[in-house]
Amino acid sequence: MSTIKKVVLAYSGGLDTSIILKWLTIQYNCEVITCTADLGQEEELDGLEQKALSTGASKAYVDDLQEEFARDFVFPMLRAGAVYEGRYLLGTSIARPCIAKRLVEIAQAEGAQAISHGATGKGNDQVRFELTAMALAPQLQVIAPWREWTMQSRTELLAFATEHGIPMGASKASLYSIDRNLLHCSFEGGELEDPWNEPAEASHCTTTPIALAPNQPEVVEIDFEKGDPVAINGVRLSPAALMKQLNTIAGKHGVGRINMVENRFVGMKSRGVYETPAGTVLQLARRDLEGLTMDREVMHLRDSLIQRYAECVYYGFWYAPEREALQALMDKAAETVTGTVRVSLCKGHVQTLGRKSPFSLYDANLATFEKDTVYNQADATGFIRLQGLRLKAWKKQREAGSK
The missing domain is CATH 3.90.1260.10 (Argininosuccinate synthetase, chain A, domain 2)
Known part of the structure; x- marks a missing residue:
């Protein structure tokens, strides 16, 4: 802990990251800088800078990364046709390297020794944040409070917030993790x-x-x-x-x-x-x-x-x-x-x-069911015979082996 003097925290202004901000200053006795990434979540970002500063941050970044996110992360993934397990279009997954990249950039610019995030020890996000940091700046340490502190419930988090005067007015309880x-x-x-x-x-x-x-x-x-x-x-x-x-x-x-x-x-x-x-x-x-x-x-x-x-x-x-x-x-x-x-x-x-498309490979003359002069249907005979050679051999061998 003594080597960590400055930390950059991925900060949303919600319950978890507000508590993490205060916890870091107490547990590590260090300076904390917050980073809030606007990726088009359409949440109210006004006032987050002041909230972070009033909770103990020495500096608060609120960055609009929407164009970078769409251009450099979403679009390359779409070009690849990426779908996880046949259905999931990876909306949360692709956001994490974008956020983590900005965390690393701020950490390097501010001379921080570590970054921190609010991902729990059960989820995928902890892996995404930390692997990105390892790939971009392996010298940085990563602090994952959910894997370190003893608080295990929302009730305990709220008690911590009350004890340390953390304003929770904007952090309404939600039935879901969104x-x-x-x-x-x-x-x-x-x-x-x-x-x-x-x-x-x-x-x-x-x-x-x-x-x-x-x-x-x-x-x-x-x-x-x-x-x-x-x-x-x-x-x-x-x-x-x-x-x-x-x-x-x-x-x-x-x-x-x-x-x-x-x-x-x-x-x-x-x-x-x-x-x-x-x-x-x-x-x-x-x-x-x-x-x-x-x-x-x-x-x-x-x-x-x-x-x-x-x-x-x-x-x-x-x-x-x-x-x-x-x-x-x-x-x-x-x-x-x-x-x-x-x-x-x-x-x-x-x-x-x-x-x-100007690059269309579709040829109506080849595909038509009407009369054409560019395709000899008899050519298909030899093609099919060649394709069937191995099938004939396989069938012959099976019949011989069964005798």
């Missing part, structure tokens, strides 16, 4: 801890309930360049602005709700509810454009690596050499994924209506 950013909003806890329970309506905040969503579909056109979305309905937007606008449009139609049980990296199963309106639309639309523009063998090779890439993100290995190597392949594969996709949004569903 994480929100430009890509998604997640809910855990409450009735969700029983996988059989239906999620309460309170476990949603960015998507309209299906029963209340508009009855008429809305058609949206999305332009892509090299796998990245760049425009909606012909209007070019920055990465963050595009995510925000598409979240509003898709959320209005109830698009992007997922209720699932997943495997945490630490070894336990966890049930959560996720809302990913823009991400759901972009994933489907980009995938459809790939069908038009991406070579078959490139696509199949890329697809075989999607789960591995998703695990890199989920497990916290964003800054690992294997993720960077995979990213190079994903970006190469996406070089021709340029064009426009037209989708229909209605009652929680996304349906592709059409797609076009």
Whole structure:
């Protein structure tokens, strides 16, 4: 402890991180600087700087990282088509390396010896924060209070806050553990801890309930360049602005709700509810454009690596050499994924209506069911015979072995 004179804390202003701020100053007798990252959570950030200072911070950073988050973290992940366990679009997972990167930058600029976070010892976030710090600044120490202190309940945390005069007016008790950013909003806890329970309506905040969503579909056109979305309905937007606008449009139609049980990296199963309106639309639309523009063998090779890439993100290995190597392949594969996709949004569903691209590999003359002059159907005979050679040999060997 004596070597730690200054700590940079990932600070939200909620109950946990407010208590951690005070606890660090007492337990480590050190200077604490807070870092609050705005990733599009749309929570009230005004006043957080003053709250941090009044709770004991020597300095408080409140940084708008929305464009960086969308451009340098969300979009590369979308180019890779990353989905964890077939459903989860990794909204919380991809936010952690972005936040941790900023923590490290501030620690280096301020001459801090350590960073700290409010992740518990049961979750994935502790791994993501700490692996990022190890990859970017291995000399920094990491303080994880939930793995050190003796407090084990919300009641004990509130008692600590009262004892030390920590203002909790803005930290209302919530039934859920909630994480929100430009890509998604997640809910855990409450009735969700029983996988059989239906999620309460309170476990949603960015998507309209299906029963209340508009009855008429809305058609949206999305332009892509090299796998990245760049425009909606012909209007070019920055990465963050595009995510925000598409979240509003898709959320209005109830698009992007997922209720699932997943495997945490630490070894336990966890049930959560996720809302990913823009991400759901972009994933489907980009995938459809790939069908038009991406070579078959490139696509199949890329697809075989999607789960591995998703695990890199989920497990916290964003800054690992294997993720960077995979990213190079994903970006190469996406070089021709340029064009426009037209989708229909209605009652929680996304349906592709059409797609076009200057890099289209689709040849109507080859695919037509009408008469053509470019394809000799008789050529398929030899192709099929060659494909069947090994099957004939396998069948012959089985029959001989059974005698």
